[in-house]
Amino acid sequence: MTIEFEAPKPIVQMQAMLKTVAENMxxxxxxxxxxxxxxxxxxxxxxxxxAMRSMGGxxxxxxxxxxxxxxxxxxxPIGYQKLAAQIEMLSWGDVGYYLITPGGGxxxxxxxxxxxxxxxxxxxxxxxDDKPTYAAMCMTEPGAGSDTSAIRARAVLDEKTNxxxxxxxxxxxxxxxxxxxxxxxxxxxxxxxxxxxxxxxxRSGMRAFVVESGTPGVKVTKLEHKLGIRASDTASISLVDAxxxxxxxxxxxxxxxxxxxFKGAMATFxxxxxxVAASGIGVARAALEFLKEKLAENGVEIRYGLPRNKMTSIxxxxxxxxxxxxxxxxxxxxxVWMADNKKPNALESSMSxxxxxxxxxxxxxxxxEILGPLGYSRxxxxxxxxxxxxxxxxxxxxxxxxxxxxxxxxLGYTGAELR
Amino acid sequence: MYSFExxxxxxxxxxxxxxxxxxxxxxxxxxxxxxHEMPQKLISKGWELGLLQASTPEAYGGFGERSxxxxxxxxxxxxxxxxxxxxAVMTPSLFATPILLGGTEEQKQEYLPKIIEGAxxxxxxxxxxxxxxxxxxxxxxxxxxxxxxxxxxGEKVFVPFAKDAEALIVYANLDGVTQxxxxxxxxxxxxxxxxxxxxxxxxxxxMYRVKLENVTAxxxxxxxxxxxxxxxxxxxxxxAAAALGVAKSSFEYAxxxxxxxxxxxxxxxxxxxxxxxxxxxxxxxxxxxxxxxEAAWQLDNAKEDAFTSxxxxxxxxxxxxxxxxxxxxxxxxxxxxIRENPVELLMRNGRGFPxxxxxxxx
Numbered sequence: 018m019t020i021e022f023e024a025p026k027p028i029v030q031m032q033a034m035l036k037t038v039a040e041n042m043x044x045x046x047x048x049x050x051x052x053x054x055x056x057x058x059x060x061x062x063x064x065x066x067x068a069m070r071s072m073g074g075x076x077x078x079x080x081x082x083x084x085x086x087x088x089x090x091x092x093x094p095i096g097y098q099k100l101a102a103q104i105e106m107l108s109w110g111d112v113g114y115y116l117i118t119p120g121g122g123x124x125x126x127x128x129x130x131x132x133x134x135x136x137x138x139x140x141x142x143x144x145x146d147d148k149p150t151y152a153a154m155c156m157t158e159p160g161a162g163s164d165t166s167a168i169r170a171r172a173v174l175d176e177k178t179n180x181x182x183x184x185x186x187x188x189x190x191x192x193x194x195x196x197x198x199x200x201x202x203x204x205x206x207x208x209x210x211x212x213x214x215x216x217x218x219x220r221s222g223m224r225a226f227v228v229e230s231g232t233p234g235v236k237v238t239k240l241e242h243k244l245g246i247r248a249s250d251t252a253s254i255s256l257v258d259a260x261x262x263x264x265x266x267x268x269x270x271x272x273x274x275x276x277x278x279f280k281g282a283m284a285t286f287x288x289x290x291x292x293v294a295a296s297g298i299g300v301a302r303a304a305l306e307f308l309k310e311k312l313a314e315n316g317v318e319i320r321y322g323l324p325r326n327k328m329t330s331i332x333x334x335x336x337x338x339x340x341x342x343x344x345x346x347x348x349x350x351x352x353v354w355m356a357d358n359k360k361p362n363a364l365e366s367s368m369s370x371x372x373x374x375x376x377x378x379x380x381x382x383x384x385x386e387i388l389g390p391l392g393y394s395r396x397x398x399x400x401x402x403x404x405x406x407x408x409x410x411x412x413x414x415x416x417x418x419x420x421x422x423x424x425x426x427x428l429g430y431t432g433a434e435l436r
Numbered sequence: 437m438y439s440f441e442x443x444x445x446x447x448x449x450x451x452x453x454x455x456x457x458x459x460x461x462x463x464x465x466x467x468x469x470x471x472h473e474m475p476q477k478l479i480s481k482g483w484e485l486g487l488l489q490a491s492t493p494e495a496y497g498g499f500g501e502r503s504x505x506x507x508x509x510x511x512x513x514x515x516x517x518x519x520x521x522x523x524a525v526m527t528p529s530l531f532a533t534p535i536l537l538g539g540t541e542e543q544k545q546e547y548l549p550k551i552i553e554g555a556x557x558x559x560x561x562x563x564x565x566x567x568x569x570x571x572x573x574x575x576x577x578x579x580x581x582x583x584x585x586x587x588x589x590g591e592k593v594f595v596p597f598a599k600d601a602e603a604l605i606v607y608a609n610l611d612g613v614t615q616x617x618x619x620x621x622x623x624x625x626x627x628x629x630x631x632x633x634x635x636x637x638x639x640x641x642x643m644y645r646v647k648l649e650n651v652t653a654x655x656x657x658x659x660x661x662x663x664x665x666x667x668x669x670x671x672x673x674x675x676a677a678a679a680l681g682v683a684k685s686s687f688e689y690a691x692x693x694x695x696x697x698x699x700x701x702x703x704x705x706x707x708x709x710x711x712x713x714x715x716x717x718x719x720x721x722x723x724x725x726x727x728x729x730e731a732a733w734q735l736d737n738a739k740e741d742a743f744t745s746x747x748x749x750x751x752x753x754x755x756x757x758x759x760x761x762x763x764x765x766x767x768x769x770x771x772x773x774i775r776e777n778p779v780e781l782l783m784r785n786g787r788g789f790p791x792x793x794x795x796x797x798x
Contacts, residue, residue, distance in 0.1 A: 018441035020505050022733045025437055098438060321744050324571050325751065325790055340752035343745075344723035347730060351440045351722075368719045417712075424711035427718050428695060435706050 022347075025095050028102045035103060038064070039110025044398075047111045051401050054247040055240055057195075058114065059202060066119045066149035097288075097353035101295040105346070108299030112405045113248030115296060120144055122192055124152025124209040126289060127225050131267040140227055143204055150204030153196035155187035155254055156211045163418045166220045170212035170256065174270070180260045181226055183212050186253070191412075193252025194237050197230050205230045210256065215272045222272050227265040234259035245404030290366040290413055291352035294373030297409025298346050301380040304402040305338050308384040311391065331387060338380045345369070345376040367414070367422040374410030374419070381406040440726075446506050452485055453513040461517025462685070468640035469781055472632070474524045482514070482525030483556035488532055491798075496548035502536060504670065504732035507798025508677035512725070515681025519785045520640035522678060523795050527596045530561030533670065533797045534605050534616050538662025543618065543654070547603070561605040561616075562592035562646050563671075563794030572607070572614060572668055572793060577648065579608035579617060579655075586610070586617055586655050588648045594635070596795065598628045598644035605656065606648065607664075607794075614664045617653035625651040637784030638792075667797070669735055669743045672750035674796035676728040679757035679789045680721065686764030686782040687717050694767055710767055717760050724753040732798070754789035761786030 024032075042061045050058055107115035121128070121144050128140050143150050161167035170185025187210065190196075196206040207229050215222035228235060239253035263270070312319065312331070319335050320328070328336065348369040355362035381403040385392035392399045410416045425435050442450060460478055468474050487510050492498025514522035532551050535543050551559055565576055577590025588608050598604065605616045619626060629645035656662050691714055694705035704710045731749040734742035761783040765772035772779045 018439055019443040019446075020441065020729055020733060021437050021439040022730045023437060023737075093437060093439075095437075322573060322747050324569070327569055327571060336748065336751060340727065340748050341723075343730075343748065344727045344752065347726035348719075348723055350438055351726060354438050354440055365722075368722055371715065371719050372723055420712045420715040421708070423715035423719060424705075424708075427691065427714060428705050428711065430706065430711075435708075435711055 024102075025098070028095065028099050031099060032102055032106050035106040035110075038068075039106060043107070043110030043114045047114075047398055047401065048395070050111070050113060050248040051245075054242060055194075055250055056248070057117070058248065061114055062117065062119055062149050063202070069120070070145060094357040097291075097356040098350065101292055101349055101353045104292055105295040105299040105302070105349075108296040109303045110299075111248065112296055112300050112408075113246045115299075116191060116246055116249035117195065119149030119151060119203075121150075121152045122196075123154035123289065124196060124207060124227075127154055127209045127267060128152075128227065130288065131225060136227070136264070136267065140207065143206075146204050148202065148204035151192045151196040151206040153190050153192045153206075153208045153252075154211075155190050155193070155208050157189040158186055159188055163415055165211070165223075168211055168213060168223060169216075170210065171216065172212040172214050172224065172226060172266075174214070174263070175260070178260070179263045181263065181266060183210060183226060183228070183256045183259045183261065185210070185212055185256050187256070188253045189241070189412075190252045190254055192250060193254050194240060194250040197228075197235065197252070197254065198237055199231060208235075208254065209267070210254075214266075214270070218272045224270075225267040226261055227267065228256070228259060228261050232259050232261065244407060245401065246408055287363050287366045288356060290370040290419070291349045291356070291362075293409060293413040294345065294349040294352070294369040297373045297377035297406060298342065298349060300402050300406045300409070301338075301342055301345075301377040304381045304384040304399060304406070305335075305342055307397070307399070308338075308387060309335065311388060311397075334383055334387060338383060341376040342380055345372045348372050364423060364426040367419040367426070370414060371416055371419045371423060374416040377406040377409045440729075442509055446509055449487075449490070449506065450509055450513055453487070453510050454516070456482060456485055457513050457515075457517025457522075457681075461514070461521040465518035465521065465640075465781065466775075466778060468518065468520060469637075470775070472639045474521055474640040474642075478521060479524050480556050482521065483528075485525075487514075487526065488529050489552050492532070492536060492548060492552050496536070496544055497550075497552035498548075502533075502798075504673060504735040504798050505729065507670075508673055508728050508732045511674050511677035511796060511798060512681040512684070515678040516685045517681075518640075519678060519682050520638045522681070523596060523638070523641050525556070526796060528557060528559045529797050530596070530795070531559035531603065531605055534561065534656060534662075534667050535618075537666055537670065538616065538657045538664075540658040543656070543658075547618075557602060558597035558600040559603055560595055560597050560601045561607075561794060561797075562595040562598070563607045564592065564594045564792070566591065566593045566645075570791065572671075575607060575609040575614055577606065577608040579610040579615060579653070581610070584659075586653050588617055588619070588651045588653050590648050592646040592648070594633055594643045594792065594795070595628075595646045596641055596643050598646050599642065604646070606646070606651075606653065610655075610661075613661075614668075615661050616656035616664065616667065618656060619648070619651055619653045623651050623653065625649040635788070637781065637788055665743050666735075669731070669746035671794050671797045672746040673728055673732050673735065674798040675789055675793055676724065676731070676746075676749040676753035677798070678796050679753040679786070680725050680728060682782055682786050683717075683721055683724075683757045683760035686761045686779055686786065687714070687721060689777075689779050689782070690714065690717075690764040690767040693771075704767070713763050713767060717763055720756050720759060724749065724756045727752055750789075750793070757786040757789050 172181045172183045196208050210226050210228050213222045234257045237252045238255050241251040352362050352365040352369040385399050385403050489498045490500040491502040579586045579588050603620045606619050627647045633643040697704045728749040731745035734745050764779040765783050
């Protein structure tokens with residue numbers, strides 16, 4: 018090992034390809050999709066599905082390690098790094114589009130993280146089929162956001178039929194509609210529902226259940242209207258006596274005095290937080306690059322190399338944005354590099370998310386401010402990026418929750434010691 | 437490839453420097469500052485770690501190749517101990533490294549072996565000028581070509597160990613471009629202030645004013661000169677790395693204090709108001725560390741963006757050091773304001789980075 022910052026070739030090539038997609042299929046219709054909430058850009062969905070399948074990507078944005086050729090030198094794994102770079106570039110195109118990239122998403126991630134080999138084989142194969150297919154994660158409830166231990170959804174085993182009976186209300190399910198409801202052009206997806214099998218056991222009673230598309234008793238009750246990321250559907254899902262087979266529970270079906278069930282969910286977050294960071298950074302980079310273009314068009318030059326007290330206000334702002342954005346990206350890279358190399362990265366993961374949440378919010382806000390009326394106008398995408406970027410500091414753990422995680426890590430405190 | 441782990445050799449160096457910083461520099465920092473004196477024994481011990489020696493090729497008396505990445509790793513560790521101590525130990529680099537980067541073969545042969553092979557000796561560099569708009573790319577000290585030689589005029593401030601220096605590199609404005617010049621202590625027209633500089637921090641580091649009145653000097657790199665941007669970038673990342681070390685020191689003190697100090701029946705670290713400050717500090721530190729590493733790596737690999745990256749790392753790390761060291765004092769509360777405790781000195785030192793460019797180089 019040594020310290021190195023050379024982007025691996027497969028990542029550079031992939032970025033170049035996705036940039037073309039971003040420019041031709043995303044940016045060209047970004048505004049239209051923003052103004053027609055919940056419309057589905059089928060050409061993007063179908064193109065991405067076909068493209069990712071042909072690249073052996075398992076029909077989605079997943080960790081995809083190329084098998085080394087025989088006799089070839091063994092290379093260090095870069096699957097997570099590549100995925101983060103993909104997400105950054107797609108989000109540079111349009112983060113709403115990125116969020117509806119077909120594939121298993123967080124639902125499949127939960128299966129991959131906590132499922133048995135049989136479950137993985139059964140539930141994950143579909144993403145490689147002919148039609149684009151989605152899966153979603155149902156965690157949040159009206160009364161339980163970041164405090165996931167407050168989840169009230171219940172799963173009870175009906176021993177006669179050997180089925181789990183699930184009741185609960187889930188909200189803010191990203192891609193919940195496309196994962197659960199039937200569409201002619203989509204394959205049969207699933208949702209992963211978090212529910213308690215023993216409410217007296219707190220977090221250790223929490224389990225995730227795979228609920229297949231179309232399961233009776235499950236309904237998408239609402240699609241949210243949002244500040245940004247409007248191409249992405251955010252569903253409310255109600256489960257009333259929904260029955261799923263016994264073998265659809267991820268992890269142990271019995272409760273022991275431990276928090277392994279919940280830790281499964283948290284482990285998923287360690288893996289996904291830097292990916293959310295990467296997505297936000299893509300949006301912010303779009304805003305910063307376009308801001309620089311607009312400034313140049315208007316004859317404003319950014320002089321790098323001056324002492325702070327000789328810079329103009331705009332130079333200070335833009336240079337700060339450069340510093341913030343680049344460092345946020347490097348933190349994200351480090352977190353996924355650690356994941357690739359099987360190093361525990363709970364701290365780095367949450368730090369990258371804290372940083373990216375702050376940076377993407379500030380950079381996109383500043384871009385709008387610096388450009389004045391041009392920034393605020395819907396003629397350009399600045400105001401949209403500003404709205405889109407805000408979600409970075411909210412989903413997958415708000416900035417505050419991630420600060421808590423970081424603080425506990427560096428102080429060596431448990432959740433009870435630092436609430 | 438991306439990779440974020442020091443190699444074995446670098447790790448050994450970090451460990452050795454870290455040990456010296458923690459066991460020797462850190463405990464001495466308070467008294468050194470109060471007494472305005474850095475014990476020579478401490479400086480010599482730091483010199484014997486061989487940082488400069490390890491980044492100088494064998495041909496000039498050293499035993500390695502310069503690596504900016506290794507340099508920033510070492511500087512952060514050293515500055516974690518004490519900024520004044522670290523700068524004192526590394527002062528000879530202010531003379532040797534620019535020669536290594538931009539000197540002619542003759543200049544390298546003349547100076548490097550005797551510096552590298554000898555005991556710590558006061559060779560130094562003079563960049564800063566006493567002006568609110570000090571800018572290394574727009575110096576007021578001038579250099580004029582006269583025949584085959586150059587004549588310098590102007591005034592430099594904050595020059596470490598200038599009083600005893602055998603020779604120093606003075607940076608001056610040559611027709612609008614900054615260039616370094618080698619000035620020997622016996623040069624006519626060179627005068628060093630009798631009194632030391634008095635600054636908000638860094639009082640253990642003896643610094644002086646240097647006046648140049650038509651001083652004849654030798655240009656770094658000879659008649660064709662050298663690329664000052666490279667030297668400046670090497671100064672910037674060294675400064676950024678030193679800022680990381682100072683900030684990390686403040687963070688460690690504040691974190692430990694917050695875990696000790698009781699209030700309202702719990703440790704203050706158990707309060708989100710304090711815990712979040714610490715979380716933000718560690719995040720900001722890591723952000724600027726990676727930015728500095730990347731800039732150093734780009735310099736080592738002669739990447740196109742290297743100079744801009746070094747500028748961004750320096751600018752960002754300087755801000756970071758101020759933010760972090762200020763919070764260090766804040767977390768200590770009233771005790772932070774008392775000079776018996778270490779965090780106020782770190783805050784005074786932490787403020788200096790934007791104006792103290794040129795006191796370190798890797």
